[in-house]
Amino acid sequence: MQPVLSVSGVDKAFHLHLHGGKHLPVVEKVDFAVQAGECVVLGGPSGAGKSSILKAIYGNYTVQAGSILVRRDDAIVDVATAEPAAIVALRRHVMGYVSQFLRVIPRVPALDIVAEAAREAGLAPDASRRRASKLLTRLNLPERLWALPPATFSGGEQQRVNIARGFAGEHRLLILDEPTASLDAINREAVIELIAERKAQGAAFLGIFHDIDVRDRVADRIIDVTRFAPHSERAA
Amino acid sequence: MNDPLLVVEGLAKSYGGRMGCADVSFTLEPGEVLAIVGESGSGKTTLLNLISGQLPPDQGRVAYRMRDGALRNILDLTEAERRFLARTDWGFVHQDARNGLRMGVSAGGNIGERLMGIGDRHYGKIRDVALNWLDRVEIDPARIDDKPGQFSGGMRQRLQIARNLVTNPRLVFMDEPTGGLDVSVQARLLDLIRGLVAELGLAVVLVTHDLAVARLLSHRILVMKGGYVIEAGLTDRVLDDPQEAYTQLLVSSVLAA
Numbered sequence: 001m002q003p004v005l006s007v008s009g010v011d012k013a014f015h016l017h018l019h020g021g022k023h024l025p026v027v028e029k030v031d032f033a034v035q036a037g038e039c040v041v042l043g044g045p046s047g048a049g050k051s052s053i054l055k056a057i058y059g060n061y062t063v064q065a066g067s068i069l070v071r072r073d074d075a076i077v078d079v080a081t082a083e084p085a086a087i088v089a090l091r092r093h094v095m096g097y098v099s100q101f102l103r104v105i106p107r108v109p110a111l112d113i114v115a116e117a118a119r120e121a122g123l124a125p126d127a128s129r130r131r132a133s134k135l136l137t138r139l140n141l142p143e144r145l146w147a148l149p150p151a152t153f154s155g156g157e158q159q160r161v162n163i164a165r166g167f168a169g170e171h172r173l174l175i176l177d178e179p180t181a182s183l184d185a186i187n188r189e190a191v192i193e194l195i196a197e198r199k200a201q202g203a204a205f206l207g208i209f210h211d212i213d214v215r216d217r218v219a220d221r222i223i224d225v226t227r228f229a230p231h232s233e234r235a236a
Numbered sequence: 237m238n239d240p241l242l243v244v245e246g247l248a249k250s251y252g253g254r255m256g257c258a259d260v261s262f263t264l265e266p267g268e269v270l271a272i273v274g275e276s277g278s279g280k281t282t283l284l285n286l287i288s289g290q291l292p293p294d295q296g297r298v299a300y301r302m303r304d305g306a307l308r309n310i311l312d313l314t315e316a317e318r319r320f321l322a323r324t325d326w327g328f329v330h331q332d333a334r335n336g337l338r339m340g341v342s343a344g345g346n347i348g349e350r351l352m353g354i355g356d357r358h359y360g361k362i363r364d365v366a367l368n369w370l371d372r373v374e375i376d377p378a379r380i381d382d383k384p385g386q387f388s389g390g391m392r393q394r395l396q397i398a399r400n401l402v403t404n405p406r407l408v409f410m411d412e413p414t415g416g417l418d419v420s421v422q423a424r425l426l427d428l429i430r431g432l433v434a435e436l437g438l439a440v441v442l443v444t445h446d447l448a449v450a451r452l453l454s455h456r457i458l459v460m461k462g463g464y465v466i467e468a469g470l471t472d473r474v475l476d477d478p479q480e481a482y483t484q485l486l487v488s489s490v491l492a493a
Contacts, residue, residue, distance in 0.1 A: 017481030018488060059470055061477045084456040084470040085265050105430075105452065106423035 002071055003033035004173050004204040005057065010066030010080070012052050013230075025230035026052045030066065032223050036172065039195060039205035041219040044226045050208045053225065054175050056080075057206070058097045059087040070094060070173065092120050095173040098166035100181050102150060102158040110153070110161045111136065111146040117168040128168070135164035139190050155182045167194055174198070176207035180214050192217055239301060241266045241407060241439050247286050247296035256282035257463040260296070266406065269433060269440040271454035271471065273447060273486070279463040280443045281411060287441060288328060288409045289318055300407075323353045327400030327408035331415045333392035336399070337384045343370060343395055344380040350403045369398040373428060390421035394428060401432065408433075410442045414449055426452055447490055451475055459483050 010030040016022045027049040034040045042050040055061040057068050059079045068079040072094050077086055091097075096117075105113065111132050118128035136146060139160040145153065150161050163179050180188045188211070195205060195218050209215040215222070240263040249256040257279035264270055272280045285291040287298055289310045299307045303325060310318060322328070330336040337346050347366040348356075356362055367377045373394040375387075384392050393413065400408060413429065414422040430453055433440055444450055450457055450471060457474045459467040459482070467480045478484045 014477075015479070017484050055476070060472050062469075062473060062479060084473075085268060087470055088268075088455045105427065107427045 001035060003035050004071050006033040006069040007031060008067055010056060010068060011064045012056055012061060013064055025232060027228040028230045030228045034204045034206050036202045036204050037199050038220050039199055039218050041215055041222045042208050043222045043224050048225045050225050051177055054177050058175055094171060095175060096166050096169050096171035097175045098163055098179045100178045102162040107149055109147045110150050113161060114164040114168050117165045121169040131168055135167055139164055140187055159183060160187060163191060173204045176205060178208050178210060180209065180211055188214055240264060241301045243299040244287060245297045247293050249282055249286055249293050255463040260465055264439055266439055267437045268456065269442065269454045271442045271444060271450035271457045272460060273444060273450050273457060274460035275445060278460040280460050284409055284411055284441065284443045323350050324403045325405050327405040329396055329400055329408060329410040329413050331412040333396040336396040339384050342381045342383055346395060346399045347402050350399065354403060365402060369402055373398045389417055390425060393425055407439045410440060412444055429453060447475060
């Protein structure tokens, strides 16, 4: 079976023009694959490049070498070299991303932020709102907040809106960057359940979870990213 | 992938000895929102005027996919054809709404004008469409007979948008659409534009110096400096991982609120 995601030979570095042209290698020769129905967790200390790897896969970061192949039906898209429009389409239909922080859109209510992701996946407006309500209920976001823009919500409430948005689409590959970081035990449990359900439906997950309990319960495999440390650092 | 809606090849323009823009090429897909960013004098407005046929280039070509599917060089169109295109299949949202509206004509007249331009003559029907559009851009339909001079800046800008979208254009040019408006008014306008663009599947070429506006509205970005496109790509990639020194400077110079 062709994996949903296949990363090979990826190098990521930053070149800081404003700081004397400093070249900052982050990871080198990143190599792994994620199958449908599998949850792969990236492990390693802070600063080892875990988030950078996720951002490169989502197309948010440029990579200097290698390929990031994402399966879309019968076609394969290489995020490393694809045109912007192809990545936009991939994000709409295939891969979703849940970051630690919600990028708040002025004036848009929480329910609409979540429903928008379902609409982008092709659901009708009514069905999108129903799905959004269901997710917000499962994540215990009080209904009185649904009609409000999340700008004034607490960190945990914003994160739950973010998670609901991430799960509202029909993505077959979900990238999760610390989705449970500021959640209490009940809501962590809700996220673990959502992941298990979507895995059972064949979705693939790639994530970062610092909470060891959560990580052990969702991970099928843990990849230690220190093995992708840049050569220059390994020698030091 | 669809056939591109707009194909721009090797565009160049100079004013006397001074360069406006040079060597600009890109394509735009249907439904794609492209932001052109850069500081004052970077050439972004010159580029917008070239692409929208308002300024003849010294070199290069701009081709547009007509509704019949044919890709036509806009410079080869007759003046009548180009005017027809500009008031049916294209829209142009100016920074100063006074340049895009008829200030002496009522709000309803401003919206209805483009419909009459394509042959609509039924007054009651035109008025109904205008009422509907006022509502869509969040202007009280009771204001239909008021002139734009009686509106606030934000309302005028929303009226200009309604006037442009009433003919279901496929491509809309926007020049700093939120420039000069109060921040709270900007947020409402951005949200409205974002919603309409998604709902109507519009392709947009947006000129802005505001990177937050580009991030919110666009899929793709062109960064201009000294008349050249120095960096281009997926909007969040260019803003979060800029490659060129100048783009890194632009991005790092924005104050986070």
